[in-house]
Amino acid sequence: MEVNEQTVRSATRPGGGVKRSSGRALRRKRLLSAWLFMLPLLLVNVLVILGPSVATVYYSFTDWSGLGPAEWVGLQNYTDIFSDGDFWGALGHNLLWTVIFLTVPIGMGLGGAFLLSQITRFQMIFRVLYFIPYVMASVVNAALWQNILDPDRGVGSVLANFGIPWLDGVSFFGSERLALPAVAFVDNWHWWGFVVLLFLTALQSVDKELYEAARIDGANRWQQFVNVTIPGIRATLVFVVLITIIGSLLVFDYIYIITQGGPAGASEVVGTLMYKEAFGRFEAGYAAALGLGMSFISGIIVLVFIYLRRRGWEI
């Protein structure tokens, strides 16, 4: 450390040429060390991210079936996307999914976090309970709810035994009308507890004196929530909105496990469609184009956030 400081001081003095060059050597050495430390991670990234990404871009311009040689087809796959009714249907479901997840879990998360922040006893128990579904495997959660919502053996038939017949025989995952909201319900069940914890952590950093000041000014609970809580957790809120939008565009697991996009495409999203194109219809080139299309849309959303932040938005 001492040597370093001396070197720096010498380098700033007039006539200290030798010392200056030894300073540059030291900086180069430091830079080299840094790169050497980063190299393994960089190699892993090149292998598992950059390589496949470049390959995906290439294959999106081919008619590759997933096996054997690929023939260059130019922009054909991209133009096909525009006339593919299945794609637009699936994208519509992604947007509906986004709307659901921008409202239901965020609303529940805000409400849950606000209510939890008001209690001190048993708060940890509730936090753990809310968080458990999030750490459970999606396959387990899905199987659980498939049984609970089974039209003949699930909660509907149990309620019917108690004289509440309106859910009896309802096939949530087999109805074109209900399949997508039903899967969204299951996904939300696992997701919202995580959102609660994010908001709760953010709430705990809001200055308590602001609430006190608001109360003195005559603000009720709702006004405190709108005028103190929301601005206080704005950064977290924006973060949750961002990951919700991107997550909704890339959603795959719960839909694939429960309905595989059915019935008749009623719960199809672009992720499941892409999987079917690649591994079912053997159109890996087209699936690559679909994947890049979705990455492009996600990229635009991220860029919008970055742009707004640079424009001074506190997000």
Added chain:
Amino acid sequence: MHRPLSRRQFLVQGGKVALGAGIAGSVLAGCGGGSAGGGAVTMWSNLEGAEAQGYFTKNIERPFEKANKGTKLDVTFQPPAEIDRLVRTALQGGEGPDIIPTPGPAYAGEYIDANLFAELDEYVNQYKWDDKLLGWALDLGRSEGKLYAIPYQLQTMLLYFNATLFEEMGLQAPRDRDELEGLAEELNGQGIVPFAAGIGDEPAAVEWFPTVFWNHFSGPQALYEALSGETPFSDAVSVDAIELFNSYVQKGWFGGSREKFFSNGFDALHADFGDGKAAMNIEGSWFMASAADFFGQKAGNENDWDWAPLPPMESGVPQELYALGIGSTISVNARSENTDGAASFIDYLVADKKRAADYMAAIPSAFNSPLPFENGDFPGSMDERVRRQLVSLSQATDKGNFGYTNWTFWPPKSTVYIQEEIQKVLTGAMTPAEYCEGLAGAFSEERKEGLVPKIIKPGA
């Protein structure tokens, strides 16, 4: 379940082998041959269930290693629903085991086109597969005259019924469409679901139904003409079959309602069938492997099951008709460094009648080698219903009364079309005519590319 051979059986079997297939080659092949190239042979298997996998390890894998000193067989059991994707990914990356399964000849065709499977013709002569295996089945593994895949898991679609329920209600298995529809009406009226059915676990399983209605309504001759390109799938005879299937679904005969048909999982629908909440089940011969899980003491009921051939639904269709299916093929990886060892094991697994019969008796319908079996070939331990099915299939095929399952005789993209687009017909988003028109288009494209598997003429 495995019954050792008596001395008499041994002599009879030994005599048959020696007389039927030539002395030296067959004896070598029948014993595992000791002709494996040595070294390690890796294999992926789609065999499901602890009992079946245990049988395979104990009665196939280890005896093969014992008979072929120096050869180590390394078998990995992969989930059947995932195995094709895993194979595809592995082969694409230049990897994969020596012995590779596919879900049927249509899928194998894709790998053959991509030069990923080794040519097996030298082993056809070495192991006399042309003499041993059913010719039509072996032809399905050929491309441009060369053999690349050995088919197995010979299967067909059947009408299963809850025999106890039928006996209690004084019912009999239907023999024509009128009887089938009358039975369905009667059962439905009594609150019993006519057919246990559902595609919640595997949406692709919906393909069983177009297969059944095309074979037993349109008939094998019409199917042959469509598959050989003489007539398009958009002809009325194909459209009407889909109309009929759709009408049964809309009536709630399959699974209780259209929505339940979409969401019922296999365990639930089979449990309903075993408990008598549903009376019949249209499914492949593979159901015999798991029927015991849903009937009798093990399932907590006192019911029993039986099967009957699916009835003709239109005049001119043979009374006893079986749609032929091949559920799996096995091939050797073109990159295998031990092709001799892999071929030796394929012969050991598929082509020995005694070994195959024992395997088929112990684990019904999980294997079903395409060999020309006769009643006496099966061990006494075999379930009578399983034996009857295998013998009936063999006899009907001999008479030319066979049809075509779409997962065997249709090319891959047409198969996927059948699986995926039929749901749109059931929800009303597409008419049967539009569905068949789309299929005709997809099929025609694949036909031009030479992807349609070889087809045998009905009655041949």
